[in-house]
Amino acid sequence: MTATPPTKTRTLTMVAAINDALALALERDPDVHIFGEDVGVMGGVFRATDGLQARFGQGRVFDTPLAEAGIVGMGIGMGLAGLKPVAEIQFAGFLYPALDQVLSHLGRYRHRTRSRYHLPMVIRAPYGGGVHTPEQHADSPEAILAHTPGVKVVIPSTPADAKGLLLAAIEDPDPVFFFEAIKLYRSVKEEVPDGYYTIPLGQARVVTEGDDVTVICYGGMVEVAQKAAEAARAHGIGVEVIDLRTLVPLDTDTILASVQKTGRVVIVTEAPRTGGFHSEISATIAEEAIEFLRAPIVRVTGFDAPYPPFTSIEDVYRPNPVRVAKAIRQVMAY
Amino acid sequence: MSQPQTTPPDPLTAGAAAYEDAQGDLVQTLAPDGSVTRPGALPDVPTRLHLYRQMRRVRHFDERAWVLYRTGRMGVFPPYGGMEASQVGTAAALTHDDWLFPTYRDTGAALTYGLPIPQTLAYWRTSPHGWAMPQDLKILPFYIPIATQYPHAVGAALAERRRGTANVAMAYIGDGGSSEGDFHEALNFAGALDAPCVFILQNNGWAISVPTRTQTRATNLSRRADGYGIPGVRVDGNDVLATYHVTSEAVRRARNGEGPTLIETVTYRIKPHTLADDPSRYRTDADNEGWDAKDPVTRLRAHLLAEGHLTEEADAALTREIEAEFEAALAVADAFPEPTPAEIVDHVFAEPTPGLRRQRAQLLAEEGA
Numbered sequence: 292m293t294a295t296p297p298t299k300t301r302t303l304t305m306v307a308a309i310n311d312a313l314a315l316a317l318e319r320d321p322d323v324h325i326f327g328e329d330v331g332v333m334g335g336v337f338r339a340t341d342g343l344q345a346r347f348g349q350g351r352v353f354d355t356p357l358a359e360a361g362i363v364g365m366g367i368g369m370g371l372a373g374l375k376p377v378a379e380i381q382f383a384g385f386l387y388p389a390l391d392q393v394l395s396h397l398g399r400y401r402h403r404t405r406s407r408y409h410l411p412m413v414i415r416a417p418y419g420g421g422v423h424t425p426e427q428h429a430d431s432p433e434a435i436l437a438h439t440p441g442v443k444v445v446i447p448s449t450p451a452d453a454k455g456l457l458l459a460a461i462e463d464p465d466p467v468f469f470f471e472a473i474k475l476y477r478s479v480k481e482e483v484p485d486g487y488y489t490i491p492l493g494q495a496r497v498v499t500e501g502d503d504v505t506v507i508c509y510g511g512m513v514e515v516a517q518k519a520a521e522a523a524r525a526h527g528i529g530v531e532v533i534d535l536r537t538l539v540p541l542d543t544d545t546i547l548a549s550v551q552k553t554g555r556v557v558i559v560t561e562a563p564r565t566g567g568f569h570s571e572i573s574a575t576i577a578e579e580a581i582e583f584l585r586a587p588i589v590r591v592t593g594f595d596a597p598y599p600p601f602t603s604i605e606d607v608y609r610p611n612p613v614r615v616a617k618a619i620r621q622v623m624a625y
Numbered sequence: 626m627s628q629p630q631t632t633p634p635d636p637l638t639a640g641a642a643a644y645e646d647a648q649g650d651l652v653q654t655l656a657p658d659g660s661v662t663r664p665g666a667l668p669d670v671p672t673r674l675h676l677y678r679q680m681r682r683v684r685h686f687d688e689r690a691w692v693l694y695r696t697g698r699m700g701v702f703p704p705y706g707g708m709e710a711s712q713v714g715t716a717a718a719l720t721h722d723d724w725l726f727p728t729y730r731d732t733g734a735a736l737t738y739g740l741p742i743p744q745t746l747a748y749w750r751t752s753p754h755g756w757a758m759p760q761d762l763k764i765l766p767f768y769i770p771i772a773t774q775y776p777h778a779v780g781a782a783l784a785e786r787r788r789g790t791a792n793v794a795m796a797y798i799g800d801g802g803s804s805e806g807d808f809h810e811a812l813n814f815a816g817a818l819d820a821p822c823v824f825i826l827q828n829n830g831w832a833i834s835v836p837t838r839t840q841t842r843a844t845n846l847s848r849r850a851d852g853y854g855i856p857g858v859r860v861d862g863n864d865v866l867a868t869y870h871v872t873s874e875a876v877r878r879a880r881n882g883e884g885p886t887l888i889e890t891v892t893y894r895i896k897p898h899t900l901a902d903d904p905s906r907y908r909t910d911a912d913n914e915g916w917d918a919k920d921p922v923t924r925l926r927a928h929l930l931a932e933g934h935l936t937e938e939a940d941a942a943l944t945r946e947i948e949a950e951f952e953a954a955l956a957v958a959d960a961f962p963e964p965t966p967a968e969i970v971d972h973v974f975a976e977p978t979p980g981l982r983r984q985r986a987q988l989l990a991e992e993g994a
């Protein structure tokens with residue numbers, strides 16, 4: 292956090308903390324513009340932009356036609372021309388029509404113009420499961436973005452983090468994807484510092500300390516991992532839960548320091564298994580710290596299938612505390 | 626049962642005769658022989674001479690690029706010879722406060738706008754020196770993915786309006802590119818959000834091997850604007866005074882807050898798609914027939930000579946000036962050093978990530994420099 296964190300706090304949900312961050316960003320920097328589908332009058336389908344148009348005007352916060360490539364593409368043009376576009380894609384699963392703009396342009400401008408142009412754009416998108424949404428509303432496409440050179444990927448897991456990370460993302464001179472776990476929007480409340488503060492991108496958070504197993508997770512999986520860690524602790528297993536907070540840049544130092552201490556690793560994501568970001572973490576640990584490992588790394592993930600829109604079996608796809616606890620036992624028993 | 630449709634012949638791929646039939650649709654100022662057909666639309670004489678000089682300059686670049694390619698001193702280059710009026714007349718309507726979003730085919734437009742020749746050569750030689758875009762120009766690197774720049778232009782235009790300037794954004798596309806979704810999204814966004822944009826659609830008859838008639842059932846691409854509630858204008862793309870006239874009007878409208886315009890420049894790609902392409906595989910001499918006679922450079926030259934604004938001596942002097950300018954620029958481009966391997970990972974983020982720093986160190990260790 293910034294040198295002197297504000298002392299006053301308020302109890303906020305994650306969505307309220309995000310709304311607070313957006314309002315502060317609009318207030319602080321006249322270049323910041325917020326746009327997307329339904330973000331204006333309605334304040335977004337999750338109300339993340341609630342009240343912002345009324346307060347900052349239709350020039351700063353506006354509804355666009357329904358077209359994701361158009362939203363991202365137009366934002367790129369705004370960013371090239373010196374504004375700070377903060378676009379909302381209504382659900383991360385609807386980012387796909389815009390992937391051409393992301394892969395072909397968003398991540399390439401600094402490189403393509405040898406830094407003559409850069410894109411200080413933020414794309415916010417609700418992602419992930421656990422709330423019984425229709426098809427494609429629960430997708431977790433973060434690995435696609437993490438694999439795209441030139442874009443950063445941020446995924447907060449708490450209201451206070453969401454606010455500080457979002458403000459840092461908006462300050463960042465490069466494009467940032469900001470994925471917000473739908474499950475966490477209103478399920479957690481905590482004390483959030485008032486006023487403006489940032490949390491630097493690229494610094495993981497050690498949620499709980501422990502000596503036996505490192506559980507690496509982010510976003511919607513942090514509370515799942517925490518529950519599993521509590522259960523394990525009841526059996527005398529010390530679990531260190533690491534919330535990555537940002538996938539790009541990745542805080543490998545924190546990961547490796549923990550692995551050197553515990554020697555056992557469980558990685559949890561709700562994204563499909565093959566080629567997921569968890570594979571990147573596994574490979575990094577294998578390359579940098581294999582001599583410290585006392586057991587094979589275990590990944591707890593979704594499946595190589597579309598996220599199921601079937602309420603009754605959604606919880607089978609999405610990792611739950613029981614599956615994570617089982618993985619913890621597995622690495623302990625090796 | 627519907628009546629059998631009488632679709633007008635495609636003016637471009639049905640040969641030059643059909644182009645004559647389509648004349649009624651086209652804004653034109655000069656007939657192919659250089660005689661004036663619309664006196665009211667002629668710009669003043671200094672502007673006419675400026676447009677002539679630019680057309681000669683960009684034609685020279687196109688011709689020299691061909692030779693440099695054949696001798697291994699140029700990368701793959703998409704030629705635009707024959708389309709100079711389409712590119713010069715449109716780009717000349719901008720100032721450096723305006724934005725230009727060119728496709729790979731629009732080297733002529735970029736040079737007209739002001740991209741320096743050494744840099745342009747470096748770009749097509751795949752040197753990073755051609756990718757370091759000049760700070761004083763609001764031009765983007767040539768877009769390789771089709772149509773994706775159209776929404777960017779909308780965003781840049783909107784940004785200018787937000788800042789309260791009268792600056793506009795201009796983007797280019799081909800007839801093939803106008804089939805892409807981004808083209809339609811951008812036109813719709815620009816109309817709905819009132820963006821000061823000028824959209825140039827260069828209908829040059831071909832998308833690599835695919836003729837316009839295979840691309841779309843539409844025969845008048847400017848009318849696509851109707852669907853988005855914005856004006857669409859069709860102009861003789863081989864008549865630089867006409868392209869300059871309609872583009873200046875569209876720029877004026879955009880500056881005035883009157884919104885975007887789509888301009889279809891009806892022209893022809895006489896040359897191959899790129900210098901590595903063999904068009905004899907997909908088109909015949911009959912397809913090309915009559916287009917040489919519509920050449921934009923000889924058309925304006927004939928007009929200027931006939932009106933006494935240009936003499937043979939002044940024209941010869943211009944040739945020498947243009948050649949000298951190019952050779953000097955080529956020498957500058959030849960002197961640009963080759964990139965080093967570690968440059969691969971430069972300019973990804975403002976601050977390299979730890980991962981990129983490690984990868985750079987590894988490149989230095991393995992490749993040196």
Ligand SMILES: Cc1ncc(C[n+]2csc(CCOP(=O)(O)OP(=O)(O)O)c2C)c(N)n1
Pocket residue numbers: 730769770771798799800801802803829831832833894898
């Ligand atoms: C998105 C995308 N798809 C395919 C291509 C491959 N491609 C390069 S040029 C071209 C034809 C474009 O034709 P047109 O838009 O008419 O422009 P022209 O080359 O005639 O100037 C194609 C298909 C590409 N560059 N980008």
